[in-house]
Amino acid sequence: MSAILLHTCCAPCASACIERLRAERYDVTLFFSNANIGSPAECALRLESVRRLAEYLAVPLMVDPTSHDDWLTYIRGLEQAAEGGARCRRCFAYSLRRTAAKAAELGMPHFTTSLSISPHKHSPTLFEEGRAADPQRFLATDFKQRDGFRRSGELARVYGLYRQNYCGCEFSEP
Numbered sequence: 001m002s003a004i005l006l007h008t009c010c011a012p013c014a015s016a017c018i019e020r021l022r023a024e025r026y027d028v029t030l031f032f033s034n035a036n037i038g039s040p041a042e043c044a045l046r047l048e049s050v051r052r053l054a055e056y057l058a059v060p061l062m063v064d065p066t067s068h069d070d071w072l073t074y075i076r077g078l079e080q081a082a083e084g085g086a087r088c089r090r091c092f093a094y095s096l097r098r099t100a101a102k103a104a105e106l107g108m109p110h111f112t113t114s115l116s117i118s119p120h121k122h123s124p125t126l127f128e129e130g131r132a133a134d135p136q137r138f139l140a141t142d143f144k145q146r147d148g149f150r151r152s153g154e155l156a157r158v159y160g161l162y163r164q165n166y167c168g169c170e171f172s173e174p
């Protein structure tokens, strides 16, 4: 088995990614890195759900001590960009670079992201940013293929996971 660090945006998305990666014989570790989430309460809800999922599935979990202020600096000037546009690309870059750095620090040969399971996330853009972060380690897996998003909904119901109704930053709040 080959070790992989899975950038984890939330528990429902991670659930189906873990299932697929394990079926492909990867040894998965979760990396909760979500500096993009503007509300501390929302971040806590998502993290608590990821912790429960990690326990159910016996997957190691690491939590990135990120700072939303740093993230705001990183995306400065793009605050008003439409969702799915330049701000989101920069946001992907922020999380993927942190995940790449952690994978390198841990000596893990691969990393990838649960973000690609969402129909709202443009996988080619994610892959460009993943490769830019570390072309050797990044595994470009498009989890939304083979009905991945529907499977994440099923597993979220099975495990009783929290499902948010918006992406995460203050600019995406409903």
Ligand code: SF4
Residues within 6 Å of the ligand: 036, 037, 083, 084, 087, 088, 089, 091, 092, 167, 168, 169, 170, 171, 172
């Ligand atoms: S909408 Fe989502 S992906 Fe886009 S910048 Fe906000 S948190 Fe990041």
